[in-house]
Structure formats: structure tokens, C-alpha cells
Amino acid sequence: MNNIAGNLILIGLMGAGKTTLGKQxxxxxxxxxxxxxxxxxxxxxxxxxxxxxxxxxAGFRTRETAVISELTQQKDVVIATGGGAILQIENRLNLQQxxxxxxxxxxxxxxxxxxxxxxxxxxLQVSDPLAKLQELYSLRDPIYRATAHTVLDxxxxxxxxxxxxxxxxxxxxxxxxxxx
Ligand SMILES: Nc1ncnc2c1ncn2[C@@H]1O[C@H](COP(=O)(O)OP(=O)(O)OP(=O)(O)O)[C@@H](O)[C@H]1O
Ligand SMILES: O=C(O)C1=C[C@@H](O)[C@@H](O)[C@H](O)C1
Ligand SMILES: [Mg+2]
Numbered sequence: 001m002n003n004i005a006g007n008l009i010l011i012g013l014m015g016a017g018k019t020t021l022g023k024q025x026x027x028x029x030x031x032x033x034x035x036x037x038x039x040x041x042x043x044x045x046x047x048x049x050x051x052x053x054x055x056x057x058a059g060f061r062t063r064e065t066a067v068i069s070e071l072t073q074q075k076d077v078v079i080a081t082g083g084g085a086i087l088q089i090e091n092r093l094n095l096q097q098x099x100x101x102x103x104x105x106x107x108x109x110x111x112x113x114x115x116x117x118x119x120x121x122x123x124l125q126v127s128d129p130l131a132k133l134q135e136l137y138s139l140r141d142p143i144y145r146a147t148a149h150t151v152l153d154x155x156x157x158x159x160x161x162x163x164x165x166x167x168x169x170x171x172x173x174x175x176x177x178x179x180x
Contacts (some may be wrong), residue, residue: 007077007099008170011144013136014083014121015111016104017154017162022080024163035080036067043067052122065091072098084123086140092147100173102166103148105141106155108133149173 008025010018019035026033040063041047051060065088071079072094079099085091095101112130115121126132145151150169154162 005076005174007072007074007079009072009079009081009095009099009101010104011081011086011095011101011147012083012104012154013106013108013111013133013140013144014124015115016083016106017114018080018083018104021104021154021162021166022078025166026078028163028167029078032074032077033080034071034074034077036064036071036085037080037082039067039071040064040082048120049122049125057123061088064088068094083136083140086143086147092143096147096149100150100170101148102169103144103151104154104162105144105151106153108137110155 008029008031010016010022010025012018019037022035023033025031037048040051040060044051044063046054048060051063055063061084064082064085068081068085068091071077081091081095085095108130112133115124116129119125123136124132150173152162152166152169156162
């Protein structure tokens with residue numbers, strides 16, 4: 001694994017496992033791990049739902065863009081992004097140009113099963129969270145695919161297998177693109 005250079009960046013919908021798998025990947029590769037959501041919470045001292053409440057989604061997105069811009073200037077780190085980070089063109093370009101971007105893909109039904117009891121995702125605090133996830137999937141799946149260099153299917157509950165598959169994919173990609 002040591003022949004892989006460059007940042008490794010995870011994108012995908014809420015519950016795809018960007019934070020979970022990102023930490024495992026960083027651990028395995030002995031790299032520093034950053035999670036843009038966590039950095040925003042550390043800096044503001046409040047939770048994501050509180051930021052949405054006080055500043056709206058627009059305020060959160062402004063903070064997210066600033067953090068993504070900063071994190072993508074790091075070298076050889078693993079970055080888990082927030083699910084909506086790809087909505088801004090500025091973020092998409094920053095991510096694409098400063099690392100190997102991996103889209104963790106899973107179906108809305110699978111995602112909801114993982115996160116249905118977690119109240120920390122303001123966009124899903126609605127009467128029909130599955131419909132919301134389906135709407136986000138329709139809107140964002142094409143954007144995730146267009147932004148990513150690699151797509152990894154993570155519908156499987158065995159995240160350990162996902163980690164091994166992720167590492168294989170990164171290896172293949174870094175052989176094709178030697179500067180990575
Ligand atoms: N492959 C998997 N199989 C089963 N459960 C998983 C898998 N990946 C993640 N999970 C679980 O799903 C939940 C959400 O995962 P995680 O927080 O990593 O998602 P995320 O992509 O970072 O979401 P967000 O965009 O909201 O930050 C966690 O409880 C995690 O343990
Ligand atoms: O998908 C989204 O838009 C979000 C995902 C989370 O990671 C957080 O960034 C926030 O809850 C918004
Ligand atoms: Mg996360």
C-alpha cells in the first residue's frame with residue numbers, strides 16, 4: 001500500500017460509510033484522517049443540526065466549502081466529506097484536482113436502515129425519510145459519478161469486505177495513474 005501517494009477522498013450519500021470506512025482506510029494506510037463534518041463541528045463548537053438551525057443549510061454549505069478548500073491542500077491524507085459537499089462546483093473541482101475521489105454507492109433503502117435512528121442528519125428529520133433519501137439519490141447520484149475517479153458499491157453490510165475492495169480499487173487506479 002505504501003506505493004500509493006496523494007489524498008484519498010470519499011464522497012456519497014448519508015450513511016454510505018464515508019466516516020466509518022474513511023477511518024478504517026486511514027488506519028490501515030497509517031495516514032491522517034479528516035472528516036469535513038467533524039472539522040466544522042470542532043471549529044464551531046456545535047452540532048450540525050444546530051448549525052442548520054442557526055444559519056440554515058446555506059450557512060452550513062459556506063462553512064463546508066471553506067473546510068473542503070483547506071483539507072484538500074493537505075498531502076497524503078484520507079478525507080471523508082459531508083454528503084452534500086459535491087453540490088458546489090468549487091468543491092467538486094477542489095476534490096477532483098487534489099486527490100483520488102471514491103464514490104461510496106448504496107441504495108436509499110440500505111442507507112435508511114443504517115441511519116434511521118440517528119437524529120444528527122437534519123435533512124432526514126422529515127415525515128418520510130426514505131422519500132427524501134430517494135430524492136437526494138436521484139439528484140446526486142449522477143453528480144457523485146461525474147465527480148468520482150472510482151465507484152465502490154457499499155450495499156453490503158460487511159464493511160470489512162468493503163475496506164479490502166476499496167484498497168484493491170485504489171491500487172488498480174494508482175497503477176493506471178502513477179502520480180497518485
Ligand atoms: N458497509 C456497512 N455496513 C453496515 N453498516 C455500515 C456500513 N458502513 C457504515 N455503516 C454504518 O452506517 C452508519 C453511518 O455510517 P457513516 O456515519 O460512516 O456514514 P457517512 O457516509 O459518513 O454519513 P454522513 O454523510 O451523514 O456523514 C454508522 O452507524 C455505520 O456504522
Ligand atoms: O447529505 C447531506 O447534505 C449532508 C450530509 C452530512 O454528512 C452532513 O454534511 C449534513 O447533515 C448534510
Ligand atoms: Mg460522515
